[in-house]
Amino acid sequence: MRRFPGPLIRAVTYTRWLHLLCAAAFAFVCGMVFPGLSSPSLRDWLIIYAVPLPILVVFALVPAARRAEGLQARLMLFPGRHARVAGDGAESGISVAPSASWQDRGRTAVWLVLRLFLGLSVALATGQLMALSLELIGAAAGHPAGSLSVLPAPDAGPACALLVPLPLLALVYLVAGVGWVLTRASLRLLGPSAAERLATLEERTEQLLERNRIARELHDSIGHALTVAVVQAGAARAAGDPAFTERALDAIEETGRAALEDLERVLRVLREAERPAGSRPTLQEADRLLDSARASGAAVEVAVDGPLETVPGPVSREGYRILQEALTNVLRHCGTVPVTVALHVADRHLVLEVRNPLPAAGASGDGGTGSGLRGVRERAALLGGRARTGPLGDEWQVHVELPVG
Known part of the structure; x- marks a missing residue:
């Protein structure tokens, strides 16, 4: 009624x-x-x-x-x-x-x-x-x-x-x-219409992908900076050497400044709904990552085979983030251990490999379950490549292949 x-x-x-x-x-x-x-x-x-x-x-x-x-x-x-x-x-x-x-x-x-x-x-x-x-x-x-x-x-x-x-x-x-x-x-x-619904779905999917990309950017950049700062501060306290402490503070300052630049860029993307991809670091700027890891006490050896400048921009930028995540995981889980970084550029693929000894307690229990390693695999998959992470003998390996052709 x-x-x-x-x-x-x-x-x-x-x-x-x-x-x-x-x-x-x-x-x-x-x-x-x-x-x-x-x-x-x-x-x-x-x-x-x-x-x-x-x-x-x-x-x-x-x-x-x-x-x-x-x-x-x-x-x-x-x-x-x-x-x-x-x-x-x-x-x-x-x-x-x-x-x-x-x-x-x-x-x-x-x-x-x-x-x-x-x-x-x-x-x-x-x-x-x-x-x-x-x-x-x-x-x-x-x-x-x-x-x-x-x-x-x-x-x-x-x-x-x-x-x-x-x-x-x-x-x-x-x-x-x-x-x-x-x-x-x-x-x-x-x-x-069907075309309009598809366009709306694609737009929403693109927004979700952009949010995931920004989340990975923040995780990789800020996570790396905080990890370096924690390791450097701990090493400086343990060393008790004013000269080493001065170097550690310099490394913390440089890493923090780079993290702030990345954070400002991400916030600019959120504010302006733009993608200034060209401002993101590439593998040609990987020296600052390696120097930061060395300043934390890790002995980093690098082998580069092939011209990095020929790697396409999107692949080079994602490769930089993958390398950053790999080095961050080394410092976070294994400490200041020797690290081997290999970059091989071929006609059709970029191969990036990071190896380090497993700690005595065994770090393989973390393999592939953290958000960082999952992000490595997601980055590789989005570019049509593949990534393997896990123990290889008495070493931990991050092996990534990305198409460049």
Whole structure:
């Protein structure tokens, strides 16, 4: 019972009614031109239904027609939050993009024809039912039934006053039902096309990938800087040598400054929604990573085979981050142990390998389960390469192959 008065008090009923009447107004304008609205017969009304159709089909071919109809549908079929009914949701699901294909134009044409037919029918029903209510008012006052409506009216009498609201109630519920049908049809005919849904999905996927990339950037850069600072501070305290302490502080300062630069770049990406990829470090700038690891006490040996400057920018930048993560893991889990770094550039692949001895307690239990090593594998996979991490004999190995061809 609580649902019965719903259509009477919802604003959406009347905005949808107005949307239908706007479509009927165009049909009436065409009908004034031909065949005319002076005592139209049933044949004339059929012509009035048919005359606007060619004009609507031609209008549907204009790309902006879909945008115009989408905006009207959003405003009048799905009005503000105060008028929404359950199930409509916060998003109307109506596209306001211009037609981008013949399928979009075809759906727009079907929508315009459907809106015309339903709107003209509701307009005629509105006139007839309102006219019937007026005749009932006249009959209740003792006047004989007139010719305002083609619907039959009872004989004159006071009892007719009780029947006056019935045609109006019927009209409101008719409008509510037709409006519901029109709304559901709009979701199918004016809703996003397959291409638009795919573009939206790609945009959301790109946003998720960007967020993951930023998270990896922060993990690698800030994690490396903090690891170096902790190792340097601990080594300086244990050494008790002013000269070593001075070198350790210099290394902490340099690493912290580089981390701050990376953090500022990431924040700039978040603020400006840009990707200044060219400002990200590449493998040609790997010396500062190696110097930072050496300053922490690790003995780092480097072997470079091939020109690093020929490595494409995206591969070189991701390779830098992979090397950074590998060195960070060495310092974090194994301490100041000897590290061997090998970079081999071939025609089709870049091979990056980092090896270090396992600590006495055995660090293989951490293999591949941390977010850092998982990030290494994800970076390699995104570039179409592969990565292996884990113990190899009495050493821990990070072996990455990235395509450069």
